[in-house]
Amino acid sequence: MAFVTRFAPSPTGYLHRGHAYSALTAHRAARDAGGRFLLRIEDIDATRCRPEYDAAVFEDLAWLGLDWEQPVRRQSEHLADYHAAIEALRERGLVYRCFKTRKELDIGRAPHEPAIPYIGGPLAAGEEAERLARGEAFAWRLSLAAAREALHGFEGLTFVEEGAGPHGETGVVQARPETAGDIVLARKDVGVAYNLAVVHDDALQDVTHVIRGQDLFEAAHIQRLLQALLGLPTPTYRHHGLLVGPDGKRYAKRDKAETLRELRAAGLTAEELRAELGV
Template sequence: MTFVTRFAPSPTGYLHRGHAFSALTAHRAALDAGGRFLLRIEDIDATRCRSEYDAAILEDLTWLGLAWETPVRRQSEHLTDYHAAIDVLRARGLVYRCFKTRKEIDIGRAPHEPAAPYVGAPLPADEEDARLGRGEAFAWRLSLAAARAALGGFETLTFVEDGAGPDGETGVIKARPETAGDIVLARKDVGVAYHLAVVHDDALQGVTHVIRGQDLFEAAHIQRLLQALLDLPTPTYRHHGLLLGPDGKRYAKRDKAETLRELRAAGMAAEALRADLGF
């Protein structure tokens, strides 16, 4: 089987050193295995994604010396594919309409307390019809209870970790989708959710190895469940450590981490950055 991996950024800001490390890690893995390296633009969040960031991703990765197959898949161009997957889950009774807002779900939670995984249930048909008739907004949530019943439990649900999770998890990992609760698969403002689009595209594109940062390790648990429910293949996961800045914190867009564009403008050569990152 041909080794296939991908780098899949979201165009919600400019790339930084952490992105470069992850992209180079995946690219090197593909080269070492004599396999394929894909670039996928995960731009389903129309409220945050921008075309200028999309263009900058291509510019930055080219500057780094990476090459990828074309055409590049942009998720915003394939929303009907993801809605079709939700329709499959709806037909099997695995999703339900949730009218609760995040504020309503968080009522009673102290500000310092982490949000607990939400678990709900479908409304009675007459109440749901009334709320739909009033035009109330809702999200499609995956029902853990229905999923557990459909699969006969989660006990045999596993995935292979070829790298290491944040606590050193490696080898055959027992999936724990219950830790995520009844996740949102689609809602009006953002459209289709990340988890659904990712498992769909990884299967469609023949991705055999998902190589990404340890901050996404927990996502593998719910993604494994979606793969089982949609009868999709499960790739091997390879999570890598996160690149930390001088302050000991991981690089993040929200923290205004120094971008690759800024490094380039300051005169840093791509070769110097690659060497600095261990490549």
């Protein structure tokens, strides 16, 4: 089987060193394997994605010296595909409407505490009909309870990790989708959620190796379940360590990490950055 990997940024900010490291790592892996490297734009969050960030992805990656196959898949152009997948799950009783707001879910949680994975279930038919009639917003959630009942071998799901998770997880890893709770698959403000769109597209694009940062390692657990429920192949995962800045914190958009645009404007060359990153 041909080696196929991808770099799949969300245009919600400008790329930084961490993105460059991940893109270069995936590109080199494809080159070393004589395989294919894809670029995919994961722009399903219409509330945060911006045209200027989208355009900058192509500019920054070209500056780094990367090339990729055409055409580039843009998730916002294929929302019907993802909704069809949700409908297939709905017909099997694997998803339910959840009317709880983020504020309701956060009641009693201190700001510094991590969110507790939500486990719920469908409302009684009468109450659901009343809330729908009032036009109340809802999210489609995947029911772990229904998935466990419907999927033979739920407890034995595994995936192969060629890199390492944040705690050294490697080799054949036992999938633990329960750690994510009943995840949201779609909601009104951002449409389809990341986990569903990514497993759909990885299968559609014949991705054999998912190469990405360790911050996404936990997502592999619930993605493995979605692959099983939708009858999709499971790629090999290769998570890599995260770059950290002088302050010891990983580079992140929300922390306003120095962007590739800023580095370029300051006179840094792509060759110098690649040497600094070691890829």
